[in-house]
Amino acid sequence: MFQLMKGRVSFWKVAGTVIFMILQVLTTLYLPNLTADIVNNGITKGDTHYIIIASGKMLLTSILVVLASFSNVFLAAQVSQKLGQKLRTDIYQKVLYMSNDEFDQVGTSSLITRTTNDVLQVQNVVMMLLRMMIMAPIMMIGASLMAYQKNAQLTQVFLIVIPILAIVLGIIMYWAVPLFKAMQQKTDRLNLIFREGLTGVRVIRAFRQDQYEQKRFGQANQDYTHNAEKVYSIVAAMPPIMTLIMGGTNIGITWLGAHYIAQQSLQVGNLIAFMTYAMQILMSCTMLAVVFVVVPRAQASAARIRGVLDLQSQLQEPKTSSPNPSSRASLEFRKVGFRYQQAEKSVLTGVNFQAQAGQTVGIIGGTGSGKTTLVSLISRMYDVTTGAVLVNGSDVRQQTLTEINTQVAVAFQKAILFKGSLRENLQYGNSEATDEQLWHALAIAQAQDFVQAAQGLETWVEQDGSNFSGGQRQRLTIARALVKEAAIYVFDDSFSALDFQTDARLRQALRQDPRMKTKIIVIVGQRISTIADADTILVLDQGQMVGCGTHAELKAKNATYQEIMQSQIKGGVN
Incomplete structure (x- = not known):
């Protein structure tokens, strides 16, 4: 997939996307720290002046988060949409210069799917990569360091939670990834039958084969639908499982935190900040899992697009044109x-x-x-x-x-x-x-x-x-x-x-x-x-x-x- 991006995306826009994403993550990580300071130094001590100053800092930080997020999304959208535009143009130009043999080898319906659906999958994943793929690891590492800074002992909760999360996500990926890959071939089949039905509608009517064609299309449509139902049902299990894991994590952190607060080894504000960092860590793991589930489908689409772009034409152009020796036809x-x-x-x-x-x-x-x-x-x-x-x-x-x-x-x-x-x-x-x-x-x-x-x-x-x-x-x-x-x-x-x-x-x-x-x-x-x-x-x-x-x-x-x-x-x- 990165081969498709080479020469088709702006390096400076990608760099800008990364810079704004880093700024967004850093400011997002700073917010729970400000919350902890307001609770520890303002609310518990009744210092209204400190609360107002810290709230002002929080407001400015939130504005920075919004601006950085907007800039990142804007540039990422430009990069992904421009990539999609150039891929569609390149495929179309390639098709125009294909020999008849090569055209028949790929097939009209498959070319349509590769120009539309496959390109869409690639550009959507590029958008996701420039957002979630960059955000998730930085957020996970940053939140882990900040959580450790607030209370090193509470981080023991992650030794139990993260392995459970990894096992659950691994099972989901194991079942979902092959089904995502199969969807592209089933889309090809669906487009082929649908296109044949449109172009041959007069023949179908003349021979009264409408019931047969409806049955053929229905089978392909049902096959695609069943595959989609399976894969999206599996993926749909992720949010409730994540909610359950996050709820259990909050319960564990609250239970242990309460003991540490009672022993006066942990402040209330630090506990609140730690819980926020814990959610950020788990959300980062989920984002990475989503990326790893969707990327294989986009990778399959990218391979299909590359199959067209890398197709070597049998009609080789001469390096130097041979002038016609005769002016007469x-x-x-x-x-x-x-x-x-x-x-x-x-x-x-x-x-x-x-x-x-x-x-x-x-x-x-x-x-x-x-x-x-x-x-x-x-x-x-x-x-x-x-x-x-x-x-x-x-x-x-x-x-x-x-x-x-x-x-x-x-x-x-x-x-x-x-x-x-x-x-x-x-x-x-x-x-x-x-x-x-x-x-x-x-x-x-x-x-x-x-x-x-x-x-x-x-x-x-x-x-x-x-x-x-x-x-x-x-x-x-x-x-x-x-x-x-x-x-x-x-x-x-x-x-x-x-x-x-x-x-x-x-x-x-x-x-x-x-x-x-x-x-x-x-x-x-x-x-x-x-x-x-x-x-x-x-x-x-x-x-x-x-x-x-x-x-x-x-x-x-x-x-x-x-x-x-x-x-x-x-x-x-x-």
């Missing part, structure tokens, strides 16, 4: 092979093809043939296992991710839109795009009509674009990709929700646009009609490129392509 796959981590066999093997500026590459194949994986290698969402992918004449592994993302624009099959105005969504790839450029992209994407029918570029987009149909969302994401100034435009099955007529008009607009004639267009399609007019068509089957050529060439000679044609269009495609 070009794309080349050289004997490319790819295998997912821990997969038994490769997803792609021996893929070879080239494309130059002004050309369109179509990719087709059956489900699971590796189409999406292939285009993901262009934008370096994964790194090739064997071979090389060259963009504009340079290996993508020799270019920074920023350079690659600048040269490649992607429209995915799953249309993702962000909450905000349509203008903000379209300018996602080019923040300086003018209205004219935005409307031009919408016209190519065949989205101009329904956008004009709404509120134009100021049309409001709900989360995930839920106020648009599937086809409209796809056309808007295509327009967003076209707004970006790139060398290669990848459409990963992003025409799947379009009807044949809209699909044909969109592809015709792409071919006729002057700007796109200097770019490379890569289209992944399920339908022959979507990629039939491409300059080069790649046919994939179980990760292997089993065909490469024009529609006419593949139609005449490629068996796999012919099978796809026959399955889609009766009599074939001319």
Whole structure:
């Protein structure tokens, strides 16, 4: 946990917190001494003047306690909240640059838990450490010395009380700590099921699986609740036990103190001060126990956060950027092979093809043939296992991710839109795009009509674009990709929700646009009609490129392509 604090908290604020806490403890320890003086030298002797002066000192000391406590809490809150802010920012930045493999390795629900609940646990414990962890040992040592000073013989009570307290607290920690650690994993599980239920609510309703999902969520919720009930029931036993121990301690001190007062070896004021110091000692032990109970849970959270921050990305940035030798758009796959981590066999093997500026590459194949994986290698969402992918004449592994993302624009099959105005969504790839450029992209994407029918570029987009149909969302994401100034435009099955007529008009607009004639267009399609007019068509089957050529060439000679044609269009495609 202290590794997470390094570089994320202010040393001077932490030092200030410690200084003000020490001042608070010292002034708090001085108060019982003033009480004893008032009783011994003022009340018993009837000296009103002494009582007034000592009361004034007590008032000033109390004011110092309040000011020191306020300053300590203020600085500790700043340190802990700033730490939480920086941790959330660091995790978010880390996630943005994760490869798809790493993202899948951690999981969306777990990342949400680590960014919210785990960070909250860490910052709360840091706040506790800067308060209780500093206060408890200083208070315990100081109160012990002051109590010994008042009466050394009465301190024998602690030889009985403190071991009993230690045994009780040890038993509580033994049972509570593992349960606290388990709560984070159970929170992950609860978030996972809840998130799946939210994102898949339409599927759940369509298949009438609402009862099953409710049961699944109920089991996870009940499991979390039972764990929480156990741990908080155990922790809840601490206050009454502490009250009992403190009450017994007061009885023992009062009983022994009364004997010493009767023997005139102890003053009444000193007995009152001793009882206060005894309570401070026991409270310090309790505070330490609370810290030791909560810290393991925060330590588990810190380890989970560190697991994300220390995750080594498989996409290593080159130390020195390799400049592109070619100013013209070009794309080349050289004997490319790819295998997912821990997969038994490769997803792609021996893929070879080239494309130059002004050309369109179509990719087709059956489900699971590796189409999406292939285009993901262009934008370096994964790194090739064997071979090389060259963009504009340079290996993508020799270019920074920023350079690659600048040269490649992607429209995915799953249309993702962000909450905000349509203008903000379209300018996602080019923040300086003018209205004219935005409307031009919408016209190519065949989205101009329904956008004009709404509120134009100021049309409001709900989360995930839920106020648009599937086809409209796809056309808007295509327009967003076209707004970006790139060398290669990848459409990963992003025409799947379009009807044949809209699909044909969109592809015709792409071919006729002057700007796109200097770019490379890569289209992944399920339908022959979507990629039939491409300059080069790649046919994939179980990760292997089993065909490469024009529609006419593949139609005449490629068996796999012919099978796809026959399955889609009766009599074939001319």
